[in-house]
Amino acid sequence: MKKEKILIIGANGQIGSVLTDVLKLQYGSDHVIPSDIRVPEKKDQLFERLDVLDKNQLATLVNKHNITQIYHLAAILSAKGELHPQWAWDVNMNSLFNVLELAKEKSIQLFFPSSIAVFGKEAPKNQTPQYAPLTPTTVYGISKVAGENWCQYYHDKYGVDVRSIRYPGIIGYQSLPGGGTTDYAVEIYHAAVKGEAYTSFLSENTTLPMIYMDDAIKATIAIMEAPQEQIKIRTSYNLSGMSFSPIEIAQSIQQHYPDFKVSYAPDFREAIAQSWPSSIDDSAARADWGWKASVDLNMMTSDMIKNLKMKYLSTVSA
Numbered sequence: 001m002k003k004e005k006i007l008i009i010g011a012n013g014q015i016g017s018v019l020t021d022v023l024k025l026q027y028g029s030d031h032v033i034p035s036d037i038r039v040p041e042k043k044d045q046l047f048e049r050l051d052v053l054d055k056n057q058l059a060t061l062v063n064k065h066n067i068t069q070i071y072h073l074a075a076i077l078s079a080k081g082e083l084h085p086q087w088a089w090d091v092n093m094n095s096l097f098n099v100l101e102l103a104k105e106k107s108i109q110l111f112f113p114s115s116i117a118v119f120g121k122e123a124p125k126n127q128t129p130q131y132a133p134l135t136p137t138t139v140y141g142i143s144k145v146a147g148e149n150w151c152q153y154y155h156d157k158y159g160v161d162v163r164s165i166r167y168p169g170i171i172g173y174q175s176l177p178g179g180g181t182t183d184y185a186v187e188i189y190h191a192a193v194k195g196e197a198y199t200s201f202l203s204e205n206t207t208l209p210m211i212y213m214d215d216a217i218k219a220t221i222a223i224m225e226a227p228q229e230q231i232k233i234r235t236s237y238n239l240s241g242m243s244f245s246p247i248e249i250a251q252s253i254q255q256h257y258p259d260f261k262v263s264y265a266p267d268f269r270e271a272i273a274q275s276w277p278s279s280i281d282d283s284a285a286r287a288d289w290g291w292k293a294s295v296d297l298n299m300m301t302s303d304m305i306k307n308l309k310m311k312y313l314s315t316v317s318a
């Protein structure tokens with residue numbers, strides 16, 4: 001087992017709950033401390049309730065567990081952020097400052113997730129390059145651009161070993177999404193497996209970059225474990241998995257459920273999606289630390305349906 005002592009902040013969320021389980025397998029259960037402001041229903045023995053905006057509480061926790069690595073996942077995502085812009089800015093920025101300061105003081109290695117939301121309408125829509133104009137239209141995107149730059153600043157000025165990925169929309173069967181623009185791509189599978197019709201809040205041809213949870217977790221751990229000299233970008237790396245639109249994911253699901261019905265009722269999230277890339281050029285991540293996605297749309301559909309069927313069956317029989 002590896003030696004790090006890892007704190008996951010936002011461990012009760014869509015990514016954090018899955019990352020916690022994978023890191024526990026790889027590093028040992030007693031090396032991983034999940035924390036969140038919300039206490040999960042099934043509480044891990046080492047779980048700590050933490051409001052990351054409380055820097056004293058954060059410091060106490062880091063000292064108590066001799067933390068050497070932090071995955072800082074707590075944030076307010078794009079759609080929820082547009083409903084509460086000042087709250088989103090407060091949580092996203094001040095949590096990062098608290099974590100960066102501690103990382104500086106205690107030489108803690110840090111993971112900061114950024115997003116495709118850093119791009120706006122001025123960036124090329126297809127194969128958006130690593131270095132494109134960053135003119136986001138959401139408070140979430142603005143906070144991620146600022147966050148990326150603060151990460152680079154703490155690295156350059158104070159030597160903080162902070163690493164970051166611009167995640168595409170993440171899709172997994174294990175957990176539910178927490179208020180983003182890409183949430184439809186998880187909800188649609190749940191509807192299909194439950195035998196329900198689905199109404200998409202994005203229009204049928206709006207194509208976005210997406211990634212399967214397994215690939216997202218693989219990338220997250222890979223960038224954290226890569227040798228220092230391979231990490232040449234200290235803002236955030238572009239990352240690509242796959243790209244599809246609501247109609248394409250519906251067609252992929254209809255290969256398993258031919259009668260599955262999808263309708264389209266775009267809401268305010270459509271404008272957010274329209275401002276984002278359709279596909280991402282991740283050649284820097286590939287060249288620097290060997291990233292390569294392995295799951296495409298149809299593979300993801302088969303795996304999502306297989307696992308959600310088991311999940312719903314076990315709920316019914318429980």
Ligand code: NAD
Nearest residue numbers: 010012013014015037051052074075113115167169170178
């Ligand atoms: P999520 O909303 O599912 O989870 C975030 C967690 O943070 C929640 O459990 C929430 O309770 C917790 N949290 C919120 N405020 C907190 C606070 N003050 N103190 C402690 N915990 C707090 O989000 P997610 O989808 O798991 O995303 C994790 C990270 O990855 C975020 O930074 C997000 O911006 C980024 N990201 C996610 C996606 C995606 O598609 N899920 C895509 C791009 C980037």
Ligand code: SER
Nearest residue numbers: 077078115180181182
């Ligand atoms: N999936 C995220 C969102 O929709 C992208 O960062 O907000």
